[in-house]
Amino acid sequence: MNSPLYEYGLFGEGASLIVALVVGFFFGLFLERGGLGNPHKLTGVFYLKDFAVPKAMFTAMLVASSGLYLLGDLKLLDMTRLWIVPAFFWPQLVGGALFGLGYLVAGYCPGTAVAGLASGRLDALVTMFGMIAGSLLFAVVYPALEHFYMSSGLGTATLPSVLGVDHWVVIAFMVLMAGMMFYSMERFERKTH
Secondary structure (H helix, E strand, C coil), rough: CCECCCCCCCCHHHHHHHHHHHHHHHHHHHHHHHHCHHHHHHHHHHCCCCCHHHHHHHHHHHHHHHHEEEEEEEECHHHHCCCCCCCEEEHHHHHHHHHHHHHHHHHCCCHHHHHHHHCCCHHHHHHHHHHHHHHHHHHHHHHHHHHHHCCCCCCCCCHHHHHHCCCCHHHHHHHHHHHHHHHHHHHHHHHCC
């Protein structure tokens, strides 16, 4: 059977919303159970005290990318039918910096704010109001920013396509980098605790 299932019409919009709700529930549950609904744990990396977030993020990226490409190579997933967010180099660099600043100040990203709110943290609710206010402000000023927002477009760029190498080369390099990073973080944590 080929995937993505929704794209092939194997289930409709209603079922896809139910699947999204179930996946979202378990994503939030695992975030909270992993301690990632706690702003002190989330910002710990900025203060070189807790490296749980980069470990979780790199692990998720490696598992997801390896799984997707493996399914693609086995012809169980049609990679051409997956939507990839178009890359706009400078706008996304600025957006990433603003996101990082908001993450540092608030202690949450959108997903972890919901997990924090579900566990009763009122600062997560304040963060969510801030995200809504920021989104509304962006919508208001977008006409003035549109030229910059649409600049430096790279299309649906991926590291394998940009570098002109096989996807497994990139994944192997990511595994190597993650291993070195995890090893360094573990050593640093042992020295400082």
